[in-house]
Amino acid sequence: MTQAPAPVEFWFDFSSPYAYFAAQTIESVASKHHRPVLWRPFMLGVAFKATGMTSLSQTPLRGDYARHDWLRLARRAGIPFELPDGHPATQLSASRAYYWIEENEPDAASTFAARTFHAYFAAGQDTSSPEIVAGIAAACGLDPRDVLGAIALASVKEKVRVMTDEALRRGIFGSPFFIVDGEPFWGHDRLPMVDEWLDRGGW
């Protein structure tokens, strides 16, 4: 018997631009090292309360820089990026739907997550709406009525709370945040180091 390789944990908030950029390449970084990716949405706003930080977009100077940096990253990667009106929108519905899909149709989960990022950052869709989220799930082969029902379930709501608590307990305070064999890496910028860590087995 061989043990399955430990996953690269990819913690993120669906409204995080840097997580959108990381979502473009995390699967290829992990698969290069024969690792699966465990997509882990959580509610970044709860972590902000613990650290006293605020959303980048709402921080003077830093917010201006970040908006410039996101466009620069998008041009560099050749991918669309447009900050939605009302950004950042709380992504409870998408996070709930994600965990329900992961439990019930695990093969569709990462595709749903990637498409949710695309819907929010590239297609101008309001992914805070349960109906929009159900529509994204439908495009991934799920029954949108099941997903709409799931988003309203107490057990699914509780799952997102539990995952957000787990994030905080494990010291995860930002998005994206990667954990590789117990080693924490914060930020899209750290992906080359995640790659190097996987390659060298740490240092």
Next chain:
Amino acid sequence: MTQAPAPVEFWFDFSSPYAYFAAQTIESVASKHHRPVLWRPFMLGVAFKATGMTSLSQTPLRGDYARHDWLRLARRAGIPFELPDGHPATQLSASRAYYWIEENEPDAASTFAARTFHAYFAAGQDTSSPEIVAGIAAACGLDPRDVLGAIALASVKEKVRVMTDEALRRGIFGSPFFIVDGEPFWGHDRLPMVDEWLDRGGW
């Protein structure tokens, strides 16, 4: 007549660990592209007041991560790193000395800056002390009495205020912060992108 190539501006606070790491390689990144480096200390605490941010070391969760990350970066680079007692110490004396040296002995300025980083992060020296700073300057060939006198000059104090104001006016809110041909880059993590920007002339 050929025009001198525009410098890579390297803005930093002498008590910033990520700036210490950037200081190890910024000269080689710039010289690869035939650019000089303009070292620009400023008072990060003043910028923090503008953004509402706090010192990394004093932020819950983020501080723990940063301490872990600094040691990891030091091991990777093979350089010493030890957070001084009482970190972060305000680096007014070193910043004042830097600008005075830049004006009076420009060839010694970047060496003084690099050695000040080393003194604080690798040699356990209290670089908030004017006497320690004067000692570092002496090791760079300056007369320590001149440097001690300069640190106390109203015009030199004013210079650090002016440079910090300039930083804020130009949207510089963190350390290290690089400006290349008008393009801003925040963070040690961004050095590979600074390199790429210099190489491609932007994108």
